[in-house]
Amino acid sequence: MTEEQAIREEDGLEPERVEAILEAVEAGDGAGVTRLLEPLHAADIADLLEQISPSERSALLALSSGEIDGDVLSEIDESIREEVIEALPDNVVADAVRELESDDVVDILEDLDAPQVGRILSALDRADRVAVEQALSYPEHSAGRLMQREVVVAPAHWTVGEAIDFLRGADHLPDQFYHVILTDPRMKPVGYVTLGRILSSAREARLTTIVEDSFRTVEAADPEADVAYIFNQYHLISCPVVDADGRLVGVITIDDAMNVLDEEHEEDMLLLAGVGEESSISDGALETVKQRLPWLVVNLFTASISAFVISQFESTIAALVSLAAVMPIVSSTGGIGGTQSLAVAVRALATRDLTASNAKRVVLRELGAGVMNGLGLALILGFGGALVYGDVRLGIVLGLAMITNQIVAAMGGVLVPLSLERWGLDPALASGTFVTTLTDVMGYLAFLGLATWLML
Amino acid sequence: MTEEQAIREEDGLEPERVEAILEAVEAGDGAGVTRLLEPLHAADIADLLEQISPSERSALLALSSGEIDGDVLSEIDESIREEVIEALPDNVVADAVRELESDDVVDILEDLDAPQVGRILSALDRADRVAVEQALSYPEHSAGRLMQREVVVAPAHWTVGEAIDFLRGADHLPDQFYHVILTDPRMKPVGYVTLGRILSSAREARLTTIVEDSFRTVEAADPEADVAYIFNQYHLISCPVVDADGRLVGVITIDDAMNVLDEEHEEDMLLLAGVGEESSISDGALETVKQRLPWLVVNLFTASISAFVISQFESTIAALVSLAAVMPIVSSTGGIGGTQSLAVAVRALATRDLTASNAKRVVLRELGAGVMNGLGLALILGFGGALVYGDVRLGIVLGLAMITNQIVAAMGGVLVPLSLERWGLDPALASGTFVTTLTDVMGYLAFLGLATWLML
Structure with a gap:
């Protein structure tokens, strides 16, 4: 990635761009639509799809299904997600979900009907499918549904150098991780170390000497509202999730917790005003x-x-x-x-x-x-x-x-x-x-x- | 830190504990109060102070001022912060603020009267005082007030190994940091690298080859509402802050953005209901x-x-x-x-x-x-x-x-x-x-x- 690319990424969803995109859609100009969508963040493409009318939406999706990747499906409001997935060709949906982490796939599947769920599950690799199905076995709105199963773990007796060598050799690391979780031999988490502390400590330092003083875990069955509360209350960035026996089964990161908090706020405001909690500005x-x-x-x-x-x-x-x-x-x-x-x-x-x-x-x-x-x-x-x-x-x-x-x-x-x-x-x-x-x-x-x- | 200590930290603010603390306060049992407060997170001590009555509050502060550290002052609701600072001995307040990062000191000072501001500023080291005064020179509710000035920066031409050696040798690093910001020779940020990518890459890899694709900056004069929006919209963990010339002046981390978002939600809900936006459950x-x-x-x-x-x-x-x-x-x-x-x-x-x-x-x-x-x-x-x-x-x-x-x-x-x-x-x-x-x-x-x- 070059500097120029990095700066180009900052384009937002200005009204002029929305207008230009809608003009290109009306003109049937697929290449134009693709060029205008390309510099946008997935969250902005999702907002665009939410803000335009249903007929504009289906025309846009028909012209630009190539630009709709997994992140867009993951960002899009549940009120129109089903409609968007319906409108996309099977192979586009399959490619889109394959590139997502398992917690994002779970989030998408939760709101879909059985046939769509089947279609998406069958597009996944066997390992991913098992992970998603296991997550779906936790109750709705629980920590188990929110967590990602990809965790970065180290035995509590390791040194900084051993941890770095392990990370350099690791095959597949999660997109986002902020801590290395220390576990005992039975996979029970006993603390965590921030990446900043690992990077700034000598190779021979023991991980146990640089763990954070504040350490909390949640249980997979805990309600997501409790998870959002402890992230907000204790300023957590990530939090290990354990099963009923205290063994590590996943990790929740702050972006998921922030989402839950935001939904709860919305729910409170809408319920207080006597509106169904699923009301959305994109509803007809x-x-x-x-x-x-x-x-x-x-x-x-x-x-x-x-x-x-x-x-x-x-x-x-x-x-x-x-x-x-x-x-x-x-x-x-x-x-x-x-x-x-x-x-x-x-x-x-x-x-x-x-x-x-x-x-x-x-x-x-x-x-x-x-x-x-x-x-x-x-x-x-x-x-x-x-x-x-x-x-x-x-x-x-x-x-x-x-x-x-x-x-x-x-x-x-x-x-x-x-x-x-x-x-x-x-x-x-x-x-x-x-x-x-x-x-x-x-x-x-x-x-x-x-x-x-x-x-x- | 041992496993036992880590687990003890998880104590929350159960009603039984509140009752026990209030009993100890009434009995004038300072040692008991200290023992009961000790395992609590600063955010929970702040909640405790907000939930008890003004007379219980002043009695508790008189018995346990040693337990009130900077984090508690920083967590406490602004509706009672002034009262709490008034009730604490000068040296306790001075010690408390000296251990905070400059952005947290700014947050505390914003809501205080001039004499208290003077008292706190004079307790700071010269360097910290200058940092705080500079932050206060930005408009209220701006990114400049929110940011911390301690940033972790590397020249864009460095390798992973050079960055790690620099971090290991650094004198003072911020408590929380999630990215190394790459700058050009004029201190303009050109991208950032997550610590996870640094840790999992070979020492000889160039930092520019592992930068994040999505990179955004905010200007110090931008309103904090815009900052909260881009953190929420683009799932940022930290964001560099630049001056009007595009030069790096600080960084905002997600905990500060989450705070702003939470305050905006509260404000919307209270304003809609026709209540002053500073209403608090601890008001008399x-x-x-x-x-x-x-x-x-x-x-x-x-x-x-x-x-x-x-x-x-x-x-x-x-x-x-x-x-x-x-x-x-x-x-x-x-x-x-x-x-x-x-x-x-x-x-x-x-x-x-x-x-x-x-x-x-x-x-x-x-x-x-x-x-x-x-x-x-x-x-x-x-x-x-x-x-x-x-x-x-x-x-x-x-x-x-x-x-x-x-x-x-x-x-x-x-x-x-x-x-x-x-x-x-x-x-x-x-x-x-x-x-x-x-x-x-x-x-x-x-x-x-x-x-x-x-x-x-």
């Missing part, structure tokens, strides 16, 4: 409806609870019709207060900063914040309402209802996700719907109940 | 109010717009009081629809999957989804409303209002963040408030307007 309108309509229907029914509550006060509203205009203010501000409390709690649960040790203190904190926010808002709304409608009693009712609902909102925002977590559910799941239903119902109930009591 | 009630009340007050005023809209239809409501009960259903479901569309758009903008190339198609997709979701919900609500109230016209009004509002919701959810992005603002900022105000107002307006027209 129909797929989008499938991801969203179920939650909207749920909300339709929970909103009907509010309607039922209000209908119980129809005589109050008939007597004082201006109540109908101001009543949504209490509910709406409650919904915002609940969402605020919820977002902080869900985030803290995800980063494991909200635990059994501080849950009680956080709930009390929310109570305090709810009371103070309620008082502040009650003052503004109470005075405002009394002034606009020239009715002190309306001001008092608005103020009291606001305080009540802000307390309910703040408490609900933290108690709902804490309860979901305790029951083993994802704390982000449906939390938003629970909390806003709670604050809507409580807002109308408190306001109309107090109005009936104090104003009629 | 007062701090929490400060982060949330401003948004609640904004929402109070936007909710008043809805109240004003409703008040224009008081005569309609007086004539048909049951309208008051059902009207929030249309607004509430619109709010959910808008939030769904918004969450997907904000996430796609953050990952740069929503760009100028596909914005038009995504907006059309949202339009289609809004129409279909609206039709689906209109059928359920229309029939339901007509049946419950025995009034076909009410069913028609509910259905038409629902369709209108779902279209507004879906379009608003994507157009609001796209517009904010175009104006150079954070697309998550206040998007939620804009969109729910829009769907609330439109929900009441469409429903009451249609009711006035068709039912009176």
